[in-house]
Amino acid sequence: MVWAQQLVFAPAASTPLSNGTHPWRRSVILVSLDGVRPAYLTPELLPHLSQAPALVAESMRPVSPSLTFPNHWSLLTGVSPGRHGIVANDFHRILRDKSSEAFFYQDPARSWNGSWWGAEPLWSVAERAGQSSAVLAWPGPPITSHGERPRHFQRYVKGWSTADRLRTIERWLDMGSVDERPSLICAYVPDVDAAAHGAGPDPSDPSVAAALRAVDDFIAALLRSIAARNASELVDVVVVSDHGMTQTSSKRLIYLDEALGAELYGEILTRDGWPSAGLRFKSASAQTAARDRLRKLAKASSFQLLDAEPLAQQWNWTAPDEHVMRERVAPLWMVPDVGWSITTAAEMATFSDGVYSPRGNHGYDARHPDMQAIFAAHGPSFRRSAQRIPPFRNLEVHGLVNELLGIPARHRPPTEVSHSSLSALQR
Template structure:
């Protein structure tokens, strides 16, 4: 049975996968499968998408709502960043970080192993295999490993990790070395993953298409080439299915908005107080948790948000009922026991930045002209997926909708293992050898829209989805605010 190697490039846009910037990735795409209609989950932030890659579920079901979030069973009044120290505390206090089995757990139950190496955030790495101490497999990161005892062994063998730089190539080179000298030849896991923090880290500092962004992309591609050369030279290419993904697309910041300060100025006190609101900033999106899930507070907050020029699509959880002008959180896969009462995507446009890359958006952080993501912009809700290997068709381009939620069930199918049927994602059978002709796959578009009359203006929003069978993908969501 062929193994699976996942190679992730944080924040890589489809428009960046061109021979001039990424010759190695472009070559793999030409000889494998290119998924042109691929989607992250919303919010289009890394850790929500890592959890969806790990579980095959929408955020509402896996319980990791965003990079910054609240878990009320952990702390009922404070939001926190989903980084390893905090997630380890969540696990210790509540018994679990994610609300469903991960790919790593399913592999373990079937006598197989999942090993991940990541040089992004510690939270990203932790979510790859949060139960490795108990279930086996491993996660390797510059700051820690799971199991924790492995960190000392890795450092003793490969030396200390290089300092983080922009681009973060020295750390990625170390990760490739560990992957090709230890993980693949010695542990030989059924599934392995290597996560490049580029071009995301560089694009948060400078715009997509800047000299720094282009250097980051080129150097990440060079490291990918080293990895692919090892597969060929070791004879492993013939029995390795390679899946290349990014976690989300990208936009350029219009301007930043201090949402929490504005919420307080509007009269909403901090979480824990009557009528209070906790604000979880996530770049292009903001999650709002109201004290005790109070429906009246949620309604007042939603109405206030809709009157702001930077407010895009707004969803509300079932717990607060139907709020005029909002759409249900379930439409975008965010309904669940840990979900916020209100979620807002910032308003966005398709304007180009100075390098010609489309997509501009308001943001909670960063700075005007720099890169950002998190929103429901179509430029952030379209990301990269490529596949190559003995299990995949060769030299084809698919426009059938797909998403990060499909990666886990597709891998389980490639390995002949159960577990995928319980996932929100689907097996990408049209890409597999022996699978159906892509032209025979039925899919459709759905449009959800609503509006609300405010005192002087009319707020209107639309969310567009693509649907394949029982699986839905968020294409985009935005709003308009005009005089009545």
């Protein structure tokens, strides 16, 4: 744990605490600022966030693919997509009768079923340990396949402002009962990601600059709200992002229909992922022909062609679940170079200005600098003087939050980060 020596001793979870008027438990607010890159974490762009933390990482490495839903579930579970099963923002699973079901992140009817979501999220761990939890629009289901649910759940509402999110958090903080007031709040803020998809990641663009101001003001207001409740010595605020962002271009396009030819393109059964393309075909012969054709093109193009197993290895999925690999990971993947996009002539015809969109994108190799995420923390568990720490994997956030909450080891599920190293977090 690269941040272990930056923590100070925190009282046991059972130790009585108070803000002076009400009993409290040790609490954590985990905030995700979707799409915020480490390069944005400067006094000029994010003055409050860059100056408030007692602990900030040079960067935090997301899991691959560097997409919103896979990374938000990895942050909460401490395992990679090959184990928790959310392998993209949109994908299919092939059932035993060879039929398919589609997961689509923007549609709760096609994404909230708990059977999609493997591993155990932090809010479930907290609830099992006797602590209340709350979820504010964080990507994930309202109830797991095992029937576990957070005490408080606010679904994602399109168009909600940062003020709407702050009011929701304040309402939870103002709950009088220590058993109802959430010890863990997981809050999702999409503003920067939405702006950078539309305009590209350049912070000088007015829409991106406005989004950065909005999320920075949100963090400042959140810290003020905590202080106004005399809870600054009771609440740790951990701010992360899920991935970075890079610029796309109409000069960096791979036409899938052209690459395969009309006949093979018509044989596609399902297409998964984005910007990568996971392909299944209607027949084994079509799949073989497509593999041969694309392999030749890949030698002189800006994409890799990978089968499922090599893809899992390249994406550093540790011990992927065999059911996930068999049911949810397409057998053939086109993985574009960073900044390249896979499209079709039909899709390009929908852009009235002839310019490929989104103009900013992610989902590429998680090791690339443009894909890196942020980590910053502030609160009573961290040293008062600002400390900058080396990069680390986002899978480690799970263990950190468990430590901050004082979750006993017997309640913690297995992750891809060794539990034995967590003992160094407190001293």
